[in-house]
Amino acid sequence: MKVVIVGAGIGGLGAGVALNRAGHDVEIYEASSFLNEVGAAIHVAPNFSRVLKSWDCDLDTLSPVHCDAVRAYSADLKPFPTFITYKKGVEKFGYTDPWLMTHRVDLHNALRLLAEKGFQGRSVKIHLNSKVESVNAETGEVHLMDGRTVKGDLVVGADGTHSRTVQAIISTGREKITTGQKAYRFLIPTEKAEKNPKVKKLLDTIGLNGLSAIGSLHQRIIIYPCRSGTLLNCALITQATEADDLAGQGSSWLNPGSVDSLMACVEGYDEGVQELCRMAEDLKLWSLMTRNPPPTFIKGKLALIGDAAHPMLPHQGQGGAQAIEDAAALGALFAADTAPEEVSELLKIYNEVRYAHAASISVFSRVAIERREEVLAEVQKFVPQATIKDNSHYDLWNSYPAREVERLLALRRGEKVA
CATH class of the missing domain: 3.30.9.30 (D-Amino Acid Oxidase; Chain A, domain 2)
Incomplete structure (x- = not known):
């Protein structure tokens, strides 16, 4: 299939890598020139590093520091009990994937290298200075500001919080x-x-x-x-x-x-x-x-990922991780032999796997983890079944969307799943 991705941030590059590895021809259209890549550091939690490892990413290229714990102190530096440790994640929940801290630019460069290196002789094409004006979700047409129109069998909207692609799904209700x-x-x-x-x-x-x-x-x-x-x-x-x-x-x-x-x-x-x-x-x-997440992440041939789908604020430390999980889900969903006419139906599985999980985290990310009760009612407007879990961080680390996609695809084929 021909895949067109709007945006070459962490999510867009991740989707490019995942769908290229799945066997598709991928082109990314990025508004910037990459000359002024910005940002500070970012957490690569185990649910994030697990996906990077599955893509054969050399984690050393991230120049990371391994994270042992989140520690809290009062303003005068009196310690509070430490409630999140990697050791507990390993011993109680069995995690083996690393918990890393890296610079956002180093992560972005590593993903870009993976995309440009490609897989099995086929690389991802990245078009810079290519700002998108609008997307037609039903036809898969992407209209650029310079007058060009490109078309994909699948279009991935990865253009961040200020997304234009989300307008193809919801024209109102996108207020800040x-x-x-x-x-x-x-x-x-x-x-x-x-x-x-x-x-x-x-x-x-x-x-x-x-x-x-x-x-x-x-x-x-x-x-x-x-x-x-x-x-x-x-x-x-x-x-x-x-x-x-x-x-x-x-x-x-x-x-x-x-x-x-x-x-x-x-x-x-x-x-x-x-x-x-x-x-x-x-x-x-x-x-x-x-902004609020839209009522769905999909329409026609369009799938939203990352902040375009579910804008994240820093309190949960999951913004990059959820974008990469979205990318991994798409990579697992679209096998190399996927026919273009199957896209819209398959995207329903993507939405089923990702919407409740990512939309919940998006709204919870507006406050510190200790204040989640304050926004639970707001979360439930989008995900009625949402609850607050005692081991929320460890639960997030357990997320493996590619496996969930594979389970649903097996059920679709009539196979028995344990």
């Missing part, structure tokens, strides 16, 4: 939703940070083998290493004030932030945290705005 939160994001070289005695004391206390969350339910700074431990990823998530023009800022990662404003947020914090924030360079201010 503000969560009343903002995030300051910055990276600091570890070597530079450790030259400051107060910051060195902070890092010695929290360690550099996991994620540390320092603060309270309503404001916390997240610190963890990436790029083989040479960079510290820092993000302070806090409540917005009346002076913040959240709607005017939009939800871009590129908005500049003020160090003075950041420092005002950490007044009263441990002095090491304050010194770390004072070092912030190239500080970005991200308004935590989102």
